[in-house]
Amino acid sequence: MQKLTLKREPDLTLKRQAFAYQFEAVNAVKNLEYAAIFHEQGLGKTKVAIDLIVHWLSYRHLDTALIVVKKGLLDNWQTELAFHSQLAPRVLTNNRNENFYVFNSPARVMLAHYEAVKAEKERMRLFLRTRNVGVILDESTKIKNPDSALTRTFLELGPFFTKRVIMSGTPVSNRPHDIWAQIKFLDNGASLGVDFGEFKRSVNLSNDMAGAETRQQTLELQLQRIFHSISGFAVRETKASAEISLPEKVVHSVGTEWEPRQLEMYRQVRESLRAIVFQDGQLMADESDVVLKRLLRLVQVTSNPRLIDSSYHVEPGKLETLLELVASIVRNGGKCIVWTSFVDNVEWLGKILRWHNPQLVHGMLSTMEQTLAIRTFRNEPSAKVFIATPGSAKEGLTLTVANHAIFYDRLFSLDDYLQAQDRIHRISQNRVCHVHNLIMCDSIDEWIEALLHSKRIAAQLAQGDIDRETYQREMSYEFGGILRAILDA
DSSP states (O other), rough: OOOOSSSSOOOOSSSSSOOOHHHHHHHHHTOEEEEEEOOTTSHHHHEEEEEEHHHHHHHTSSSSSEEEEEEEGGGHHHHHHHHHHHHOOOEOOOHHHHHHHHTTTTOOOOEEHHHHHHHTTHHHHHHHHOOEEEEEETGGGGGHHHHHHHHHHHHHGGGGGSSEEESSSOOOOOSSSGHHHHHHHHHTTTTSSSOOOHHHHHTOOOOTTTTOOOHHHHHHHHHHHHHHHHHHTOOOOOOTTTTTTOOEEEEEEEEOOHHEEEEHHHHHHHHHHHHHHHETTTOOOOOOOOHHHHHHHHHHHHGGGGGOOTTSOOOOOHHHHHHHHHHHHHHHTHHHHOOSHHHHHHHHHHHTTTGGGOOOTHHHHHHHHHHHHHHEEEHOOOOOOOOHHHHHHSSSOTTTTOEEESHHHHHHHHHHHHHHHHSSSSSSSSSSSSEEEEEESHHHHHHHHHHHHHHHHHHHHTTTTTTTHHHHHOOOHHHHHHHHHHHHH
């Protein structure tokens, strides 16, 4: 390939002015070879990225800027580019024939999803040898697993990009070691080391840390060092530090009671787990695939026993509370989002809440169906309820027509939880936001509540959101003991 030129350069004027903190982020990273933009979700990282690209192109730092996004966010990015700028990207897809023309065009801006880049790795490598290309990885936790083929692709391609930027509101998406591969893509291990196993061991938030003061202190120091190590090229703003005018977010823990048969099923599943979860009297690490798969059964029974037993036809304990919450929200003129981790629950709840014209989004629906549901919820007054799985709708969406988010159930991912709730708590929201967590009393829900809290505090220290004193005051290592108590009940 040879360098191609444009007969007419694109119009690089911006349509909208950035907020002060967005402008500061662009200024902080615009001349760096690599950078991380870790602004909290809802603060408009897309705008920062677009302004950064315009700067790069205006000063001829690059021939082409490549934006890599999750597949479901391609349309959203094209909309945002058109809203904030005059830029019209060429798009890399799964169609290799069409991609040939994209690679051989003189495009100044290209847009691709992660899997398309992986599929085109060799052609991308050749492309990067012929042009100065800058890349922005949106939702960069997509490459958090260094053992995945996708992550290995990006780590191999990384050095060939003239400029590299990663963006995520939750870089520590679930566990502290999630940040390692993202940073290695930028600096090839200069900040956090080249040995993932060693880094993972140094920041391991394990089940058995309660009472182990020396291990706790070591973990605190290692977490604190993460942000110090990357602070020279990472920018982070939270909703508090950015001083934007956002309404308060109030989190409610809503206790629910068991339906009798549901409780009986739960006890049966719990009994079958003990021999697996406890080995030689010791609680296995909660990140073990074996353990998580078994614990998932408890979550399913707590949520809706139909998920594991089709003969169950009684109303589960959480349902009455959910219906009361939704009715109260709608009665007061509001809309709400109901989050559940299970596709079958989305369809089931959609039928139960049919009087509220519910809009459903989950991974079994086509992109067109999901887009229509989102558009209807935003624009149709009669569509009062949006029911979705976090995996299909937790990122890139602004759903501020609602100010209530109800978590009918939750799994073990901090990223899923934080990203999903912040679909309503973001720029353009002008009402107090309410997050309702439905928690079945004396169940696995209580462990999940404690685990997510501990993960969040650890993430905040690693991301530089809090200092060590605040961490020590708010952190709890008791989640392992809570799990033991729940399984021994």
